[in-house]
Amino acid sequence: VVNQNDPEHLDQEETDNDLFDWTSKIRKTYRPLDADIIVVEEIPEREGLLFKHANYLVKHLVTLPSSSPSEDRTVVRRYSDFLWLREILLKRYPFRMIPELPPKRIGSQNADQIFLKKRRIGLSRFINLVMKHPKLNNDDLVLTFLTVRTDLTSWRKQATYDTSNEFTDKKISSDFMKMWKKDFAEQWNHAASCIDTSMELWYRITLLLERHEKRTMQIVHERTFFETLVNSFSEVTPKLYPVQQNSTILGINNSFGIIKKHLETTSDICKQEIEEASGTLSPKFRIFTDILLSLRSLFERYKIM
Known part of the structure; x- marks a missing residue:
């Protein structure tokens, strides 16, 4: 039986409460499924003499710490700029979840519209996950990436910036050491072992x-075609029956009208389902994919270090 008034028990209870408060506070600051605050759009015009490359218009929808509400919130960036930013974040924050970038392709694939669209969406997910991270969103180079309107390659050549690990010369606080349990290391190892x-x-x-989504979309197409065929058949119905049988023609076309109404209703339901899935559900599923990828990379970096 545990003595509730035992000093050791009280200390442990206080430590558990501190840990709960600490983790709760951190979790509240990390909300990857919140609405995006960065918009990435591809600029139609290509640049480059031999190898053409795409430029992206990057716009932040909220006022950032280093900008004022009246400033233009758009900058032009290349894929290589995103790549530079991620490399910097990996150097500064090797023990944090750094989002992955979509793959870079060259040659004919740079003219593939499907690939370019996927890459743009991937870049958007990357920078939005960075900005939804409670630590990365205040990084000075992240804010530079989003606000400096000059060519970033030229800026990098002239600027001096620190890329050292955030924990260099830092001491672990006594409060954190007090909260730490051996079980955490076991939980880490269990998570790392099952990430794949x-x-x-x-x-x-x-x-x-x-x-x-694709099957539902195909159902909508088929029902739309079904509706077209019903309309066409309604137009030829009068030619199949004598004029004296107007009531028969009317009854057939009324039945076709009921079928048409049913097809319209069910198609609208399917369209709404597709819209919700593609606009809300699928993006959230892909965000979680990115989070798992970031976590796996973190585990791999930890093993190396």
Whole structure:
């Protein structure tokens, strides 16, 4: 039986409460599923003499710490600028979840509109996850990336900036050491051991969701075509029956009208489902994919270090 008034028990209870408060506070600051605050748009005009490259218009929808509400909130960035930013973040914050970038392709794939669209969406997810991170969103180079209107390559050549690990010369606080438990290391190892399995399962779930969207879209197309055929058949119905059988023609066309109404209603329901899935559900599933990728990379960096 544990003595509730035992000093050791009271100390442990206080430590547990401190840990709960600490973790709760951190979790409240990390909200990756919140609305995006950065918009990334591809600029149609290409640049480059031999190898053409795409430029992106990056716009922040909120006032950042280093900017004023009246300032223009747009900057032009290249894929290489995003790549530079991620490399900097990895150097500064090796023990934090740094989002992945979409792959860089060269040659004919740079003219592939499907690939370019996916890359733009991937860049948008990357920078928005950075800005939703409670630590990364206040990084001075992240804010520079979003606010400096000059060419970032030229800026990097002239500027001097620190890329050292955030924990260099830092001491672990006594309060944190007091909260730390050996169980945390075991939990870390368990999570690291199952991350690949988790990603594989989540990939299958996401794939099924995408297939469901495509099937639902195909159903909408078929019902629309069905509706067109019903309309066409209604137009030829009078030619199949004598004029004296107007009541028969009217009854047939009324029945076709009921079918048409049903098709319209069910198609609208399917369209709404597709809109919700593609506009809300699928993006959230992909964000979680990015989070799992970031976590796996963190585990891999930890093993190396």
